[in-house]
Amino acid sequence: MSEPVRKESKNPDVSRRQAFVQLGVGSICAASAGAMVFGYEFLTPNVLYEPSPIVNAGKPDGYPPGTVTQDLPSGLYLVHGSEGLYALSAVCTHLGCLTAWKPELGIVACPCHGSKFRRDGSKIEGPAPRPLRWLKIWLSDEGDLLVDRSEELSRKQFVRT
Ligand code: FES
Numbered sequence: 001m002s003e004p005v006r007k008e009s010k011n012p013d014v015s016r017r018q019a020f021v022q023l024g025v026g027s028i029c030a031a032s033a034g035a036m037v038f039g040y041e042f043l044t045p046n047v048l049y050e051p052s053p054i055v056n057a058g059k060p061d062g063y064p065p066g067t068v069t070q071d072l073p074s075g076l077y078l079v080h081g082s083e084g085l086y087a088l089s090a091v092c093t094h095l096g097c098l099t100a101w102k103p104e105l106g107i108v109a110c111p112c113h114g115s116k117f118r119r120d121g122s123k124i125e126g127p128a129p130r131p132l133r134w135l136k137i138w139l140s141d142e143g144d145l146l147v148d149r150s151e152e153l154s155r156k157q158f159v160r161t
Contacts, residue, residue, distance in 0.1 A: 053149040053151075055146070075149070089149065133152045136157065
């Protein structure tokens with residue numbers, strides 16, 4: 001009678017038990033790494049970074065006397081009136097539509113519900129409850145016009161050039 005043939009693994013150093021231990025350790029490491037990633041995301045604040053409210057409008061020379069310049073990306077008007085340069089928000093005070101300067105009429109008009117404003121932002125007609133917002137404007141040390149869109153002025157402010 002012959003003896004049963006015992007099958008040897010190809011790698012005698014790794015037994016079945018060791019393979020299961022390594023698989024378990026690997027699973028625990030993968031689960032720990034996943035938990036650390038989710039834990040980090042849970043603990044870090046979910047912040048939305050917005051662009052600065054301060055706009056560099058360039059040199060005052062770009063705004064000749066008597067002009068109204070609309071800066072569409074910034075949502076503001078730069079007006080050079082008789083008292084100097086000032087900045088108005090182009091956002092309608094009714095429901096927030098972007099208004100447009102109508103040079104042929106000399107007014108600012110809102111395309112949504114028909115509000116109309118003078119070049120100083122005061123209301124002519126329409127459902128807008130308030131005039132357009134006057135924004136803080138000043139000259140930087142380099143001589144550029146800076147406008148802070150987040151700061152509404154309670155009284156008129158001009159930059160004289
Ligand atoms: S949003 Fe301008 S009139 Fe309504």
